[in-house]
Amino acid sequence: DTNKVRYIFRELPTPPVDAATAGFLVARCAGKDKYFDVVHQLMATQQEMLTSSPRDWLLRTAQAAGLSEQQFNDCVTDKEAVAAMEKRVQFARTQGVTGTPAFYVNDQQILTPGGEGASLADLSTAIDAALAK
Structure with missing residues (x-):
């Protein structure tokens, strides 16, 4: 709301990598206005x-987002989109990301000892410190 903090969501497929990659591709094919709806739906229904x-799970989600089966097939087999995803994954790896969730504030990874990623308290502390500069 204050334009002082910018959140960036970056895709990093986790196992099963093929399904996760296809899920991100479907989210992108659904369009910017539906991207996070698709990601949320996939995460909420991943047990399926x-x-x-x-x-079948991915196709149901794609169709719920308005994609036809042909659009879904074209989307998940788009070689340029797959190559672009691989570049994003490589970038994450060069930044030191080894899993999700991973949180960064001004290129500094925030980790909570003994936790997975960063606690909300540690993330808030890092953001407040960056804003105070």
Whole structure:
């Protein structure tokens, strides 16, 4: 609200990597206005991937976002989109990201000892410190 903090969500597929990569591709193909709706739906329903085929799970989500089966197929087999995803993953790796969630404030990774990623308190402390500069 104050334009002092900018949040950036970066894609980093986690196992099963093929399904996660396809999920991010579907989110991008759905369009900017539906991107986070698709990501949220995939995360909220990821258990379904274990009880049905990953393709069926992804296709249901794609169709719910307005994509046809042909658009879905074209989307997840788009070689340029897959290559671009691989570049994003490589960038994350060069930044030291080894898993999710990973949080950074001004290129400094914020980690809470003994936790997974950063606690909200540690993240808030880092943001407040950066804003105070």
